[in-house]
Amino acid sequence: MMERDFKTLGIVLKKDNVKDNDVIIRILTPDRGILEVYVYGVRKSSKAVRASVFTEGVFSLSRRTENGKITLKDVDTLSYHEEIGGSLEKTALASLFCEMIIKGKSVDAYVYSLLAAVFDNLEQGEVDLVVIYFIVQYLRVQSLGGDWRYCPECQSEYKDDEILGFSLSLGTAVCNKCDEMNGSIILPPNARKYLARIYECSIEEALEIRISQNMARRIRGYLLRSLRHSFPAHLNVLDTGLIL
Secondary structure, rough: EEEEEEEEEEEEEEEEEEEEEEEEEEOOOOOOOOOEEEEEEOOOOOOOOOOOOOOOEEEEEEEOOOOOOOEEEEEEEEEEEEHHOOOOOHHHHHHHHHHHHOOOOOOHHHHHHHHHHHHHHHHHHHHHHHHHHHHHHHHHOOOOOOOOOOOOOOEEEEOOOOOOEEEEOOEEEEHHHHHOOOOOOEOOHHHHHHHHHHHOOHHHHHHHOOOOHHHHHHHHHHHHHHHHHOOOOHHHHHHHHHOO
């Protein structure tokens, strides 16, 4: 049996138990996509290498040539993101982000850097603003939704005081004329303007834009509720009721 060793930067998105003592972890990498990695004996031996969910680090891996399976040899941890794991709400939100990436259409270096920055700021920053930023940016790179300036249905520019509706067929906010839900999912003008401002910002720039706590909470709720209609796959974390 021959193995090929390699190292990669990564973040653990998910962990699943398999058989009696083993686990499979899914690692997001900047240049290799999402890797499925086997960790043998970790549930039996205290000496086995461990990598908990949300851990970021440099992973030493081996790919077996006969079956292509990748196994974990070691990890040089950069951050365990313990602050996330210590909060039920933050854990649920981080799990949502990971689930979106796993079920999304594509991953690349930007998605990796986005998640790494969001995890760091979720530990330290204002939770609602971080949630808003991740959803807006991730939908943007996945080509889901509009740019919050023009209606993706009719291409008309939003009016300064316009209340947006929602299109089920497009899964995104639209102008009042293109609303398919009779005003049941709406976005007020100031909230729309904030989303347009952060659409192409870095996370540092976005977090410097000050809005009221009440507005941040409302925008967060709007985006989380609309994910049920805008995301192309069912998101199990939304069913837990922990983040809405």
